[in-house]
Each structure stands twice: as C-alpha cells, then as structure tokens.
Amino acid sequence: MLPAEISEYLLAHCTPADDVLRDLAAETRSAFPDQAGMQVSHDEGELLTLLVKLSGARNAVEVGVFTGYSGLCIARGLPADGHLLACDVSEEFTGVARRYWERAGLTGRIELRIAPALDTLKALPGEEAFDFAFIDADKLGYRGYYEELVPRMRPGGLLVLDNVLRGGNVIAGTRPADIAIREINDAIVADPRIESVMLPVRDGVTLVRKR
Secondary structure (H helix, E strand, O other), X not given: OOOHHHHHHHHHOOOOOOHHHHHHHHHHHHHOOOOHHHOOOHHHHHHHHHHHHHHOOOEEEEEOOOOOHHHHHHHHHOOOOOEEEEEEOOHHHHHHHHHHHHHOOOOOOEEEEEOOHHHHHHOOOOOOXXXXXXXXXXXXXXXXXXXXXXXXXXXXXXXXXXXXXXXXXXXXOOOHHHHHHHHHXXXXXXXXXXXXXXXXXXXXXXXXXXX
C-alpha cells in the first residue's frame, strides 16, 4: 500500500479525471462502500487508456467490469470503430457502468455480457482476434482467463493483469487468492508464447505481449 501522500502525488501528476470519471468514482464509493476498492485508481485507468492507444488496439476484452471505470478508460483508448467485450456477472454493478458508458458516448464501442467470464471466453471463436485484454476479476479464475485469452490474442497483442502483488501477500500468503496469483505469476514468466514484465503500479500490474 502506497503512503497517502505518494498516492496523492501520483494522481496529481497524470492527466486529470474529467467529470464523468470523477462522478463515477464518487457514486461507486457512495453506493458500494464495501466494494469500492475493486475500482481501479485513476492513474491506473489513465495507464490503460495509454496502453490501448500505444498498442493501436481495435478489438479488446475486459474480464471484470465492476462499475465500469476501467472499461470506460479502455474504450476511450480505442478508435471510433473499436470494440470492447466487457465480461461480468453482476447486473447491479454493471447497471452503474452502463449509465456512465452512455454518458461518455461509448455505448457503441462496448458490448457487455452478463455471464461467468470463463463461459463467455470459451464460447468465443478460437482465432487470434484480440489486440488488448484486461483481467481484473476473481483471483481464483485468473489462470483460466489467461489460458483462454492467450490463444485468442493477435501476435503483438497486449494482455494486462491487475492485482498481481496482492498487497505483498503474493510472496508468502496462504489464502487461496494469494496462492492463485502466485501460481499464475509463475506460469506467465515460464510461458514461451509471450514476453512479460511485472510493474509495481498500485497493487501490481503485469504486461504480457504475445509473441
């Protein structure tokens, strides 16, 4: 966990949030105070937007939507004719997301599917179709999501995994989620299909590029 003053300094030194993002973050904190920590921080959202733009992505997928902050940031990085497949199981959380995506003028770029994400991914065609993917959902499911997504990423495609440090518990933590993230981290670094780097951004972000 970053010291509060460092967190504030980081947020003060990236492109500022606009009214849509500020209002979405505020509503999330108000409506879901116990789950608000699942929302990406603004600096991480800006990182997602930049990664999408820098990679030239046109076709993206997100596993884990919550109230839509990260999806909004990803969709903003896509071209006008780009497409984001957003996967989640909660009508309640994504009901908020839908309203803010519409307010941001992004509903034409985002397709929301309410179903277990692994089922959604397994049902997709097997060809290499995605330029960008973001995984930020249940930690026990990361390995399954990763294994379904890598074959469907185009060569040069970028896959981003969030919370790969688990607040430091990834090293010796014994909770199932800690163990699951430790295992996927080890699997990624040993995967010959990709090249990767883990960054100490917030709770840890791994960037995976398909060879």
